Amino acid sequence: VFLLLMMIFILGNTYCSGYYEQISIRHLLPVSFGKKWVTDILSGMTVFLGAAVILVLICVLPGMVYAGFGGFSVPVCTWIEENTVKYVSAGSLIPAIAVLLLFTALFVSSFIRCASAVCRKSMYTLFLCIAVLIGTEIAVWRFAPLHSTASVNPMTYLNPLRIVTGQFMYTSGNMSITLFNGCAVLTIWSLVLMMTAYMAERVH
Secondary structure, eight states: OHHHHHHHHHHHHHHHTTEETTEEGGGGSSOOHHHHHHHHHHHHHHHHHHHHHHHHHHHHHHHHHHHGGGGGGOEEEEEEETTEEEEEEHHHHHHHHHHHHHHHHHHHHHHHHHHHHHHOSHHHHHHHHIIIIIHHHHHHHHOGGGGGGGGGOGGGGGSHHHHHTTHHHHHHTOTTOOHHHHHHHHHHHHHHHHHHHHHHHHHO
16 A cells, blocks of 8 residues: 555656646657657556565565575465465565566556546546545455455456465455456556546547
8 A cells, every 4th residue: 555655646746747737748749649658657667666676675674684585485375276275485476476566567557647647637636546546455355245346356456465375366255366367457457548548638
């Protein structure tokens, strides 16, 4: 949640800086919408992943001072199927978490960019992103009626650790909540957001 809040404030203000009195000053640049979008999203993903790495290092480094790299061998409980539990080393989960984090960065950056194109004001963008990204993520995790459709909800996959370990799959009883489905859902919704942002730019 802290990482999401940080990205909403940073990217929300950055993306909205391209509008003056709700008019896009990006149109003054002789660059196509596609190129501008790619630049915005790649920069957003870079900031997101960089912030994620920094937060992980802040949490991990103090422990490594005392335990060394042996901390990566700590057993972690994972749920392979509904009633099948398996313990694996923490280090073995890192590649899968990194992959899902990459797609999460893509979706979050796309959502904030789309919100900025629709709202065109920093304050409105911040409120919208906090309500949808953080509010929906908490709601999907907490409220059982939402578990049946959680596999197609991109907010489900904003916490890679819960997905990779199978924790949310187990607690929700939804066996479709997997790493592969998460990558697919986040990619599809990112494309939808790109089209929405494009239409919002054209309407204004």
